[in-house]
Amino acid sequence: MALLTLLMFALANLAIGTPRCSHLEKIQACESLRETRLTALDADSSHSYDQTALLLDYRVENSVNVPLTGRALVTLTANEMLTWIPFNAEGLAIYGISEMGNDLDFIYRNDTLWVEKTLYPGQSATIEIQLTAPAIPNFFEVGYHVDWQRVFTFAEPFGARRWFPCWDQPYDKFDEITIAVNMPEDWSLASNGFLTSTTYPEPGRKREV
Template structure:
């Protein structure tokens, strides 16, 4: 993360050109403690955020991302801030005295308002009302719609999230459910996410949901969904435990304490991943396993994206290419098309499309383009052919183990891949044509 604080407006970006108005320099967040009170009928959110951070340089000003909500009070290290200003999605705070390099500091922000998603090139992002409940989908830049934060993927922190809301509703947030206390018509839910988490992976899901315990081995898994979806859900997600076993074998240990699938009562355009959680719409549950490839895709993100998070958005293929390849690995394992057949099918489709996507740096407009998903997955398969199965899957397990709960770049993956072959130049050449050129390379002749 590029650390900046020149004391002038506009110098607060952490330096990611894909989302230049988000992220802030000069500090590293250690933890977020969020105490939220939400009224569904009025869509009213009142919150207190306690942010503990360490200054990576001397700071006369600290900035956080926060949009659409009103700030009522700011404290720094228990004292009122010298002054603060909230404008254009940025909360600027001038602590008194200024912060010295290396010092730990605590910022308390009290805020409230009617949270709403923000428009972006990738659709509406952040806190959004459902017909009866709430969904939070923040990737890549929607976290600031519900709490003040350093909204940059590389700044991962511990979270403790308390949500108080109307008692008939079930709440899901990241991490372990520490406690649930009901008083009159209100219930407070407390979640603790010990593993470091990026802001875009933090989530709250609220709805009239029932809980279905799916498995305790090899990982505790549960479904949270409307009762009307239960029958179809059991069929559609019935092989998720087998997916988990396969991915643990191929990718290494599951990186979190448990895994929760939420199904909303509303249809969703696409499912979404959060840390330890995946969220599907009612349209993804049909009783015929019509969305099973997406079930595999979202589960794979727990390794690729959530535990190993890109340091910068240009490396999004490390999330989506890997999760797409996991779909193909599951297809092969479960008796569908082999990975080689999936590659041939995807390659034929790519040949008929524009070849203007640079996988290693697609640009913000194409970072969620389906061609990135497919070309990323094909790249991994070509690497598998070159290394051989034993070395390739040991590479993936070493990748997830070495960078567990960390931040990664494409250069990190290339460097590690080069240690799994004696022909480093061949591996570098492979990545050069698949990652750093727009033209679609020829597939190797040898097929699986």
């Protein structure tokens, strides 16, 4: 039986659905005003929100030519007034972002994903991000890997940004994480936590949560 391993440690950029020029100008102005925060995105002092819950819902294939495909739902609470929410995101393809079914504008460049959403201090939101993450050919590099009859993620402790957008810092851990994987029927999901459901959405495929 093949083994699928997803390890939870908190990819030139392709953005599908990049905002119009007017939105580009807005984010450029935002970056200009917050240049220190942009260049120090990894610094604790620049942390403008707390990420509290994560749902990863992915489809995997036994092929290095097929990327990790699916969605990430990140629930966060603002620590300050936000008009654009920054996420670490490296090498991903972003196909759409929404909140409660409403599409959100976004900018993706310089390994940073900016999502246009106004939040006041203490206000929470769940951001849904449709994405793919390519397989990393070198098994010693951080990221998503495809091996013979198995796929896995690897990072220590940084690198989750290579398979889902997040604030990729170990000091801000999610309080709750749910992982759902659609995979070949003879594979199994291995991760921290408990298996809550197994379904068979299509012939030859299995989905475990």
